[in-house]
Amino acid sequence: MRKPENQIILIFGASGDLTKRKLVPSLYDLYDQNLMPDKFAIIGASRSDLGDANYRNEMKEGIIKFALSQNKEKIDDFLNSVFYQSVDAKSIDSFLALKNRLQKIMDELQVAEKIIFYLSTPPSLYSVIPENLAKVELNNEQKGWKRIIIEKPFGYNLETAKELNASLKLNWKENQIYRIDHYLGKETVQNVLVTRFSNGIFEPLWNRNYIDHIEITSAESIGVEKRGGYYEGSGALRDMIQNHLLQLVGLIAMEPPSSMDSESIRNETEKVFQSIRKMSEKDVHKSVIRGQYLSSTVKGEKMLGYREENGVNPESKTETYAALKFYIDNWRWGGIPFYIRTGKRLPTRVTEAVIHFKSTPHFLFQNKSINNGSNQLIIRIQPDEGILLKIGMKVPGGGFNVQTVNMDFHYSELAHQRVPSAYERLLLDSMLGDSTLFARGDAVMSAWEFLDPVLTAWKNDKSIPIYGYPCGTWGPEVADELIEKDGSTWRYPCKNLADDGIYCEL
Ligand code: BG6
Numbered sequence: 001m002r003k004p005e006n007q008i009i010l011i012f013g014a015s016g017d018l019t020k021r022k023l024v025p026s027l028y029d030l031y032d033q034n035l036m037p038d039k040f041a042i043i044g045a046s047r048s049d050l051g052d053a054n055y056r057n058e059m060k061e062g063i064i065k066f067a068l069s070q071n072k073e074k075i076d077d078f079l080n081s082v083f084y085q086s087v088d089a090k091s092i093d094s095f096l097a098l099k100n101r102l103q104k105i106m107d108e109l110q111v112a113e114k115i116i117f118y119l120s121t122p123p124s125l126y127s128v129i130p131e132n133l134a135k136v137e138l139n140n141e142q143k144g145w146k147r148i149i150i151e152k153p154f155g156y157n158l159e160t161a162k163e164l165n166a167s168l169k170l171n172w173k174e175n176q177i178y179r180i181d182h183y184l185g186k187e188t189v190q191n192v193l194v195t196r197f198s199n200g201i202f203e204p205l206w207n208r209n210y211i212d213h214i215e216i217t218s219a220e221s222i223g224v225e226k227r228g229g230y231y232e233g234s235g236a237l238r239d240m241i242q243n244h245l246l247q248l249v250g251l252i253a254m255e256p257p258s259s260m261d262s263e264s265i266r267n268e269t270e271k272v273f274q275s276i277r278k279m280s281e282k283d284v285h286k287s288v289i290r291g292q293y294l295s296s297t298v299k300g301e302k303m304l305g306y307r308e309e310n311g312v313n314p315e316s317k318t319e320t321y322a323a324l325k326f327y328i329d330n331w332r333w334g335g336i337p338f339y340i341r342t343g344k345r346l347p348t349r350v351t352e353a354v355i356h357f358k359s360t361p362h363f364l365f366q367n368k369s370i371n372n373g374s375n376q377l378i379i380r381i382q383p384d385e386g387i388l389l390k391i392g393m394k395v396p397g398g399g400f401n402v403q404t405v406n407m408d409f410h411y412s413e414l415a416h417q418r419v420p421s422a423y424e425r426l427l428l429d430s431m432l433g434d435s436t437l438f439a440r441g442d443a444v445m446s447a448w449e450f451l452d453p454v455l456t457a458w459k460n461d462k463s464i465p466i467y468g469y470p471c472g473t474w475g476p477e478v479a480d481e482l483i484e485k486d487g488s489t490w491r492y493p494c495k496n497l498a499d500d501g502i503y504c505e506l
Contacts, residue, residue, distance in 0.1 A: 004431035006039040006111045008102065012129055013120035014044025014055070014084065018151070020062035022182075023120060024082070026423040031078045032069040033418075035428055041105050045087040045098060046121075055084035068421065089125050095136045102138075113144035116430055120151055127167040134171035141176075149178040149430055152243050153234060154439070157455055158448040165441050178430050179444060183244035184437040185422030188385040188411065192251040192353075193265075195379070195387060202377075203256070205357065206332075212374065213337045213488060214252065215354040216245055218381075219346035223293065223304070223471070224320070228311030236290075236322040237451060240342040246273065246447045247439065248381070249338060252353055253328055262436035266443060273446035275330040284457040284464065291321035291467040291476040293345040298472035303345065305468075317458075317466050320344045323479040324454075325486075339483050341490070345471040350493045351381035365392075365400045378491070385411035385419070 009027065011019055024044075030036050044055050056079045063075055085101045088094040106113060115138070119129055130148055133139055139146050148168075155161025168177055183189050196202055205211070218240055224231040231239065250269030257264035279287065295305035306312060306320050321343030328338065360373035378388040388408045395401035411419060420428075429437055458464055467476030474480075474492060483490055 001035060001428070002432060003035055004037045004428070005114065006037045006109075007114040007116065007431060008041050008043065008106060008111060009116045009118065009427075009431070010043045010045060010098075010102070011118045011120055012045050012087070012089065012125070013118075013122075014046040015048050015050070015058070016046070016120055018120045019044065020058065021066050022421070022423045023118065023427070024059045025063050025065075025067035026421055026427055028063045028067050028075065028078050029069055029421065029424050030428055032067075032071060032074055036078075037431065039109050039111050041081050041083055041109060041111070043083045043085055043102070043105065045085050047086065047088060049086050050084050052082070052084050056082050068418070068424075089121065089129050089132065092132060092135055095132045095138070099136045099138060113146075115144070116147045116149060118149045123151075123153055123156075126150055126154075127164055130168055130172060131170075139171050139176070145176075145433070147176050147178055147430060147433070148172060149180050149438075151180055153238055154179050154243075154444050155448060156233070156238070158445065158452040161444060161448045165445065169441075174441060175435070177441070178435055179439040179441070180426055180430075181243045181247050181439050182422040182426065183247055183381075184439070185424075185426040186381060187419050187425075188379065188381045189248060189251065190437070191387075192248070192379060196252075197256055206355075208332065208334055208336045210357055211336055212356045212358045213339065213486070215356065215483070215488075215491060216248060216252075216338070216340040216352070217354075217490065217493070218245055218340075218342040218351040219348060219474075219493075220342075220344050221346060221349050221472075223345050224306065224309050224312070226310070228309040230311075231320075232312050232316060232318050235318040236320055236342050236344070237454060241322060241324070241340065242447050242451050243439070243444075245340050245342060246450070248353060249276075249340070250443070252355075252379075253333060253338075255332070260436070262434060265436050266440045270440065270443045270446060271330075272328060273443055273450065275328050275333075276446075276450045277327045277329050278450060279326070279453050279457075281453070281457045281461060284454050284461075287325040287482070288454055289321075289323045289467065289476060289479040289482055290319035290458065290464075291343065291469045291479065292316070292318070293320050293343075293471050294468040296470035296472065298470075303471040305471075306344075319458075319466060321346075321469060321475040321479070323475065323482055325482055326450075337486060339490070341475065341479060343469075343475045346474055347472050348493065349383060352491075352493060353379045353381070354491050355379075356488065365402045376491075 011023060013019060027042060059082055060079055085098055087098050119126055155164050250272045253272045254268035257268045292306045295308060296303055307314050307316050323341035325337050325339050355377040357375045363373045376390040380386045386409045388406050390404050390406055392402040393405045395403045426437060467478055469476045
């Protein structure tokens, strides 16, 4: 891996949870692997009145708790490059002071004006900060490049996403804007590309002739935790599907790119998003299910219902579960259903994509019910990252009984290879100027275009139900019908509640 050139990383939202849990620990992990620039500074910026020393102490706690590698001496060395500047995001004077501080640090370090601005702030500041940076000419690339990284959610719906994009484009070029989606930083998500395009055996089968349907599940056993306020304005569709799961769909469904450069890959995912069939209000009734977790007792533990969580309206209609069936109208996927579901307070934490292949045209053997002559390729994104192929095998002994067995690869078997965290990978790429794993503006808009009719129908049509589901279950039962009426079932990666948190393959 290449080492990035000397530069400055400025994080707005410096005292927030993401900075402490993910960003600074990931930057330290890069430092530990000698993947930070020879000369760099990390400047935390937020409203709080902190000094460098206090901020370093706070970040030290984060590193000790959340970094993958722990080396006391290196942590202290690394922290010498961490600074803090109090900034009021709405005040130009504050930005002028920030610019002076930046200049001072760059002069001391003898680093050119190459700066990443990471926006880890509430979304209401996503247009304000870039605009104010531009007012003090910190978008100016005459003396060195400038990049902004924007966290999700990118907009609240199609209209606000367009407004945000337009406001950014007033002062920043597309190649300066990095829209981060941490799912694209996950090793196993990137491995979808390698599995598909480095093996001759999958691609010929990867189409409507051999695939029956595709299923993607992203389940979490946790609830909304301390993020009730944020989640109330978001919901599962905006929080997980608009970005993470659709990006995964993009990689699974795309055509082979002509090369691995950022534009070729992002062109292909964008084509997928454009081909997803838009839903009418009638389709929303038929093909989308939303749910909300109810208070329940799981394994003796009393769990709050969503409406009882802090920061949540007691009559809230925000979904904590969503399941969708949709089609991609192109030659590769015409007529093949895609089913995706995500939810909080489900039995376990698991994200996986299942490619269900069509069954054999004629089944010769006994025990048809066991695998029905069909195979599944399961791409386990997390936890226990890996790939599993289910195939039929003869049961030893008389007759021709068929049993489904697993060809199972676990990433952990590559134990000598350290698996970098998603943020580590994405921060390194942004420092290197590689935007392949960042969402392009047009793709974000296309993803909203697909989901906007669902959000509008949910908002306007009071007859669309939101189903309750007890914590620790796989969501509302009607979501089962979504797939069962087509003759299939969801895969339940872990049916047994006693195994909560542990991936158990059935
Ligand atoms: C975030 C969502 O983007 O992704 C959270 O806002 C969710 O609600 C999280 O819990 C899931 O990420 P991961 O990496 O744990 O699957």
